[in-house]
Amino acid sequence: MKKLEELVRPNIWSLSPYTSARDEYQGKDAKVFLDANENPYNDPVNRYPDPLQRELKQRISVIKGVPADSIFFGNGSDEAIDLMYRIFCRPGIDNAVAIEPTYGMYGVCADINDVEYRRVLMDENFQPDADKLLAAVDANTKLIFFCSPNNPSGNNIDRSVIDKVLDSFDGIVIVDEAYIDFAGVPSYLRQLESRPNLIVLQTFSKAWGMAGIRLGMAFAQPEIIGIMNKVKYPYNINMLTQQRAIEEVMQHDRVKNWVDSILKERTRLMDEFRKLNCTIKVYPSDANFFLARVKDATATYNYLVDCGIIVRNRSKIALCGNSLRVTIGTAPENNALLDALKKV
Numbered sequence: 325m326k327k328l329e330e331l332v333r334p335n336i337w338s339l340s341p342y343t344s345a346r347d348e349y350q351g352k353d354a355k356v357f358l359d360a361n362e363n364p365y366n367d368p369v370n371r372y373p374d375p376l377q378r379e380l381k382q383r384i385s386v387i388k389g390v391p392a393d394s395i396f397f398g399n400g401s402d403e404a405i406d407l408m409y410r411i412f413c414r415p416g417i418d419n420a421v422a423i424e425p426t427y428g429m430y431g432v433c434a435d436i437n438d439v440e441y442r443r444v445l446m447d448e449n450f451q452p453d454a455d456k457l458l459a460a461v462d463a464n465t466k467l468i469f470f471c472s473p474n475n476p477s478g479n480n481i482d483r484s485v486i487d488k489v490l491d492s493f494d495g496i497v498i499v500d501e502a503y504i505d506f507a508g509v510p511s512y513l514r515q516l517e518s519r520p521n522l523i524v525l526q527t528f529s530k531a532w533g534m535a536g537i538r539l540g541m542a543f544a545q546p547e548i549i550g551i552m553n554k555v556k557y558p559y560n561i562n563m564l565t566q567q568r569a570i571e572e573v574m575q576h577d578r579v580k581n582w583v584d585s586i587l588k589e590r591t592r593l594m595d596e597f598r599k600l601n602c603t604i605k606v607y608p609s610d611a612n613f614f615l616a617r618v619k620d621a622t623a624t625y626n627y628l629v630d631c632g633i634i635v636r637n638r639s640k641i642a643l644c645g646n647s648l649r650v651t652i653g654t655a656p657e658n659n660a661l662l663d664a665l666k667k668v
């Protein structure tokens with residue numbers, strides 16, 4: 325890996341970050357807080373939240389087996405994705421490489437930040453080729469994005485490809501593990517210590533069932549986390565989100581039960597989906613959704629909308645012609661989908 329100083333944009337490297345009142349005084353013993361221009365009434369939401377979410381980080385550190393100083397929380401993992409560009413990529417100069425097709429926000433954030441986004445097409449089984457990815461790299465490539473399990477294809481990306489890129493590329497490699505709890509393979513978190521150029525993204529939006537509170541995680545070496553903390557908005561995770569996440573983390577056994585039910589339903593729904601008249605192919609899934617090629621995706625999508633059932637039409641995405649992406653719901657929700665499709 326190049327030195328971090330060579331990878332980070334010079335203005336970010338030399339940035340003096342904003343210091344908030346809650347950064348300056350961190351003790352809990354004081355009785356009178358007259359430092360942050362808050363309103364003294366309407367306890368507790370009158371107070372600014374902890375800018376570094378220390379209590380939540382301690383708890384997640386135990387669950388994930390990652391030191392607290394290697395954890396960043398964002399307003400969804402989308403915030404962390406955007407920060408990657410803002411920290412590492414000089415607008416109009418640097419570029420990022422990503423597998424294609426994959427999660428759309430990597431490309432959108434590249435566009436927003438005026439960063440060239442190089443899509444490297446996978447094979448028809450949605451597996452990338454390490455040499456093709458590395459061939460797309462030039463001296464101004466700062467980031468390579470993997471998503472595993474991948475959205476929208478649903479499959480785990482071949483680890484030997486990710487490992488080869490991690491070994492060979494001297495910039496930052498991002499492995500987005502939003503769906504890892506459904507994947508049945510180990511997380512890349514275990515490689516954080518040995519791989520200084522690795523950033524792993526996870527989220528509370530999927531297996532944890534908290535998409536509504538907007539909380540995403542990035543894991544990386546403490547020096548990178550320190551730079552993310554410098555660049556983020558001072559109070560990016562609001563108090564209600566922090567509190568709710570702490571409560572949920574204390575009963576995180578529930579997550580395993582949810583995942584077990586979703587995995588059982590995934591097997592059943594995919595088996596049943598294969599038997600439908602409209603289905604051409606159901607792709608294998610390691611996530612809480614699957615991709616299916618059907619005879620006419622737009623007609624099927626519109627028919628389902630008329631039935632009050634919404635799936636995702638991915639037909640315009642590379643390698644996904646006539647394909648629908650179906651999230652695994654509860655058994656009654658999945659039955660409603662199957663019943664509707666059995667009628668066509």
Ligand code: PMP
Nearest residue numbers: 400401402427475502527529540
């Ligand atoms: N990564 C992937 C692969 C996703 O599919 C999504 C959401 N669909 C996200 C990240 C964003 O998750 P969050 O809700 O944490 O912003």
